[in-house]
Amino acid sequence: MARKECIKVLVRTRPTANFSQDQIQVDTSKNTIRIKRRDVEQQSDRSAMDNRRDTWRFQFDKVLHNSAQEAIYAEAADHIVDGVMEGINGTIMAYGQTGAGKTFTMTGDTHNFAQRGIIPRAVTHLFAEIENRPQHDFTVSVSFMEIYNEKIFDLLDDEGAATDKDFQITEDARTHSMQVRGLTSEVVANEEEALRVLFRGEENRIVAEHQLNKQSNRSHSIFTLHVEQKARLRAEEVIVSKLNLVDLAGSERLKKAIGEKIDEQLRKESRYINKSLTYLEQVVVALTSGSRSHIPYRQTKLTNVLKDSLGGNCNTSLIACIWGEAKHLEESTSTLKLAQRMMRVENQAAANVQSDDGMLLRRYERQIRELKQELMMHDALANRSGVSYEEYTPEECRNIALQVRRFAEASVDEEEACAIDIQSVRHAQECFRQFKLLIQHAEAQVEERLRQQFQFQARDGTPASHAGSSGDLSHSGRSGAANDGLVGEEEDERGFGLGHAPPGARPKEMDLPDGLAGGDGDGMESKHADPSSPSASHPADTGAAPSDGETDNIEVSSENELEEQEGGAGFADGSTRKASRVQQIDPSQVPANREAAFKMYTSLVAVKEHEKLQQNQRETKACIAQMQEKRQRLRALQAEQDDMQTKINAIREEQKAAEGKLASGDERIIDEEEFILMKQAKELKKEFRNVHDEHAELRRAKESLSETRDHIKIGLLKDFQSWYLNAQRLREEKMAFDDEDILDDGEQFDKLEIERVQAQEPDSVAFFKATKAQRERERRRSHKPTAQKRA
Numbered sequence: 133m134a135r136k137e138c139i140k141v142l143v144r145t146r147p148t149a150n151f152s153q154d155q156i157q158v159d160t161s162k163n164t165i166r167i168k169r170r171d172v173e174q175q176s177d178r179s180a181m182d183n184r185r186d187t188w189r190f191q192f193d194k195v196l197h198n199s200a201q202e203a204i205y206a207e208a209a210d211h212i213v214d215g216v217m218e219g220i221n222g223t224i225m226a227y228g229q230t231g232a233g234k235t236f237t238m239t240g241d242t243h244n245f246a247q248r249g250i251i252p253r254a255v256t257h258l259f260a261e262i263e264n265r266p267q268h269d270f271t272v273s274v275s276f277m278e279i280y281n282e283k284i285f286d287l288l289d290d291e292g293a294a295t296d297k298d299f300q301i302t303e304d305a306r307t308h309s310m311q312v313r314g315l316t317s318e319v320v321a322n323e324e325e326a327l328r329v330l331f332r333g334e335e336n337r338i339v340a341e342h343q344l345n346k347q348s349n350r351s352h353s354i355f356t357l358h359v360e361q362k363a364r365l366r367a368e369e370v371i372v373s374k375l376n377l378v379d380l381a382g383s384e385r386l387k388k389a390i391g392e393k394i395d396e397q398l399r400k401e402s403r404y405i406n407k408s409l410t411y412l413e414q415v416v417v418a419l420t421s422g423s424r425s426h427i428p429y430r431q432t433k434l435t436n437v438l439k440d441s442l443g444g445n446c447n448t449s450l451i452a453c454i455w456g457e458a459k460h461l462e463e464s465t466s467t468l469k470l471a472q473r474m475m476r477v478e479n480q481a482a483a484n485v486q487s488d489d490g491m492l493l494r495r496y497e498r499q500i501r502e503l504k505q506e507l508m509m510h511d512a513l514a515n516r517s518g519v520s521y522e523e524y525t526p527e528e529c530r531n532i533a534l535q536v537r538r539f540a541e542a543s544v545d546e547e548e549a550c551a552i553d554i555q556s557v558r559h560a561q562e563c564f565r566q567f568k569l570l571i572q573h574a575e576a577q578v579e580e581r582l583r584q585q586f587q588f589q590a591r592d593g594t595p596a597s598h599a600g601s602s603g604d605l606s607h608s609g610r611s612g613a614a615n616d617g618l619v620g621e622e623e624d625e626r627g628f629g630l631g632h633a634p635p636g637a638r639p640k641e642m643d644l645p646d647g648l649a650g651g652d653g654d655g656m657e658s659k660h661a662d663p664s665s666p667s668a669s670h671p672a673d674t675g676a677a678p679s680d681g682e683t684d685n686i687e688v689s690s691e692n693e694l695e696e697q698e699g700g701a702g703f704a705d706g707s708t709r710k711a712s713r714v715q716q717i718d719p720s721q722v723p724a725n726r727e728a729a730f731k732m733y734t735s736l737v738a739v740k741e742h743e744k745l746q747q748n749q750r751e752t753k754a755c756i757a758q759m760q761e762k763r764q765r766l767r768a769l770q771a772e773q774d775d776m777q778t779k780i781n782a783i784r785e786e787q788k789a790a791e792g793k794l795a796s797g798d799e800r801i802i803d804e805e806e807f808i809l810m811k812q813a814k815e816l817k818k819e820f821r822n823v824h825d826e827h828a829e830l831r832r833a834k835e836s837l838s839e840t841r842d843h844i845k846i847g848l849l850k851d852f853q854s855w856y857l858n859a860q861r862l863r864e865e866k867m868a869f870d871d872e873d874i875l876d877d878g879e880q881f882d883k884l885e886i887e888r889v890q891a892q893e894p895d896s897v898a899f900f901k902a903t904k905a906q907r908e909r910e911r912r913r914s915h916k917p918t919a920q921k922r923a
């Protein structure tokens with residue numbers, strides 16, 4: 133809500149040995165100044181004085197007589213900066229005659245921390261507040277301009293600070309905040325950066341002075357801090373505010389300032405200054421006259437730029453600077469009169485809270501980018517370097533679909549091996565999507581099969597036989613299992629399907645016997661024949677390097693010639709847990725690239741673990757090879773049994789036809805051939821069972837190897853991670869140390885100086901560094917050829 137508030141007006145007297153005590157009576161306790169005309173008759177120009185009176189009493193919000201910079205800041209600026217942090221625009225202006233201390237008040241001594249002015253203090257204050265509000269996201273930018281002869285100059289444009297670019301002044305329709313279009317606005321991350329920009333602008337101002345052949349007191353300067361803040365929890369809200377720090381041109385009258393020596397340029401400058409300050413006065417008069425119908429803001433650049441600071445949405449302080457010597461009495465009185473009037477100007481200050489869709493979008497985009505980076509960092513630390521947060525490509529979707537299919541088709545035993553390692557929420561969603569597709573596809577297939585069956589029934593008019601039926605086998609005396617689609621004898625409660633079932637009698641890739649549907653890539657069932665099957669490419673099965681992360685695939689020579697030794701340290705400082713085998717590794721030799729570092733780690737540090745991994749891989753490979761042999765044998769045995777069963781069936785069919793006339797209840801006689809075949813079938817079955825058991829045993833061994841492998845891998849990667857981070861740390865420390873080593877005398881001196889400042893006055897470090905950087909800049913500039921003086 134807008135709050136009516138008058139402009140706060142303060143008077144600051146400049147210290148002088150010749151302060152005219154009898155003419156200027158300052159009462160700081162009552163905040164009054166009494167001007168007593170003594171030699172008014174001698175004044176050549178009485179325009180500023182009222183001839184009918186010889187004393188004037190002024191009352192202000194604050195009168196600061198011979199006060200320190202700190203006190204001025206506390207009175208004039210502290211509350212304004214606090215307001216800016218709440219989203220309320222702020223303006224602090226220094227007004228007064230040349231030499232009265234405006235620049236000293238606003239900028240202060242740029243080489244003396246204690247004598248720094250309002251601008252550097254406001255910068256410190258602002259960033260300190262920002263640090264105290266971690267719940268908000270701040271962006272601070274700085275602009276710095278000068279108004280000279282009714283033209284705006286961009287003081288942050290290093291090359292063009294003396295170039296008039298015809299900047300446009302506009303008003304934000306929503307916030308009524310005034311803006312100068314096209315003016316450089318530099319984002320600053322901290323106090324030091326902001327101070328550097330200030331000092332650079334000051335330097336550009338001086339350079340431009342030479343180029344334009346003007347004096348500093350002939351222009352108005354405005355240093356603006358733009359603050360944008362967004363509450364992290366309420367992203368839709370953007371609070372924008374700005375702080376204008378205005379150093380006005382000297383308010384003295386032309387004649388007084390330059391005496392008799394008036395040249396055309398000075399006359400022109402004075403005309404413009406007079407014009408802008410006169411309109412400033414008129415704006416103030418109009419604002420306080422009660423009728424606000426026409427305020428002549430647009431008459432000058434200064435009043436136009438300050439429109440929101442005078443009678444607008446802003447907290448404003450005016451510091452009237454007084455040079456209290458007798459010879460300046462006229463100017464002092466005139467300054468105090470304007471200041472007095474200014475006290476009646478009312479502003480309507482309110483926080484500028486906006487919700488900007490474009491800003492929000494940019495913020496969300498930035499957040500997404502940052503979060504992706506953050507996630508990638510976390511993934512890298514957790515050795516999940518392969519995770520991507522971009523949209524899945526069709527190829528990646530296909531891979532996930534394959535994984536999902538493999539998992540869906542895996543037997544209970546295989547589930548663990550086929551488990552999908554979920555890497556991200558998006559990955560989980562894609563997996564679910566693929567499951568859904570799989571189910572939909574399976575349903576469609578079932579539906580299609582049923583439809584075909586139904587059509588078949590309808591065509592031949594007879595009830596369809598059971599999908600798994602292989603014909604009438606009732607005479608073989610087998611259990612219902614055979615009639616449920618498995619041709620052959622039931623092996624155990626899980627059951628092995630022996631013999632040939634008619635096509636389509638079993639779902640293609642389901643319900644295979646334990647151990648035969650696994651992903652060992654032996655091509656026993658049709659699905660295993662597919663070389664692209666993920667099961668076939670399982671690293672453990674193929675003997676490929678583990679694939680948990682980029683580092684896993686690194687081949688390391690097993691021909692390690694390093695002598696093994698227990699214990700010891702990976703680095704010379706003995707800081708890693710993992711033992712170095714024979715040599716202390718110089719951290720600077722550890723590659724920054726993780727993959728290369730891992731190679732070094734496994735070949736020089738974790739040799740034993742890596743050996744174990746390789747041994748594990750060899751054993752796994754051997755195990756897989758044996759399993760494949762067993763499966764081939766099982767297939768052969770199965771074929772033999774099928775063959776034998778066909779023969780037995782044929783004999784039985786023959787006998788059935790021949791003995792068809794036997795009376796019921798008579799026992800069927802088994803002939804010798806059938807008996808031999810049945811005996812052989814029994815032998816085959818026994819062998820089948822043994823081979824199957826061996827296969828199961830191998831599978832268990834393989835699983836145990838896989839567990840061991842995972843265990844070693846996790847330990848190895850964990851140890852590598854700390855070894856690698858430690859190497860980085862040591863490397864950085866060494867680099868810092870090395871840097872220190874090569875500091876020249878000047879740099880050593882700087883370093884010691886900063887350390888001294890840090891110890892003595894920590895708050896001044898940013899100011900000190902920025903001043904130093906500026907000195908360096910100026911030194912460099914002075915070595916350049918002198919800039920051409922512009923016309």
Ligand SMILES: Nc1ncnc2c1ncn2[C@@H]1O[C@H](COP(=O)(O)OP(=O)(O)OP(=O)(O)O)[C@@H](O)[C@H]1O
Nearest residue numbers: 146147229230231232233234235236237349381382
């Ligand atoms: N309060 C003060 N304490 C100490 N020195 C001061 C103070 N006020 C002004 N001075 C000194 O007086 C001189 C003139 O001050 P300053 O340049 O700030 O005046 P100004 O009003 O900005 O003049 P101009 O209009 O020319 O810019 C400077 O040397 C400054 O250091």
